Amino acid sequence: MKLYVGNLSFSTTEDDLRDLFAQAGTVTSVNVIRHRDSGRSRGFAFVEMSTQVEAETAISMFSDYLLDNREIRVNIARPREERSDRRRGGRRRS
Template structure:
């Protein structure tokens, strides 16, 4: 299951995100999304957990929890909706 994690502190990196979820089970990947030009974190990321039950446990435990003074938003990731073409 792919999990969205929002409102991360900008200093959180991939390893810290993986550690946060690894106590609930196997983590296949953990990626903090970064600005492609500056490399600065955008404050959210995605975690992939292959076991559905473990992923649901992690979502339940971490959603609305406080991490580094910030209230996390954790839920099942939804696919990006089709966005209209930008006009210049």
């Protein structure tokens, strides 16, 4: 089950999150989201736990947990929305 982890310090690494969330169970993946151009952290990540029970344990253990001097937020990740290939608004050129 995928978790959203927000309010991260820009210095928090995937290894930091993997080590922390391993206290709640088996971590199957960690992905710190970065700016496309600069490579700098955007301040949030996705952590995937192997079971729903482990994910719920992680939420209860780490919501408002102090990591790198920041109170992190942990929630179940929302499904990614489908992106449309169509442009929104504006005038089309012909």
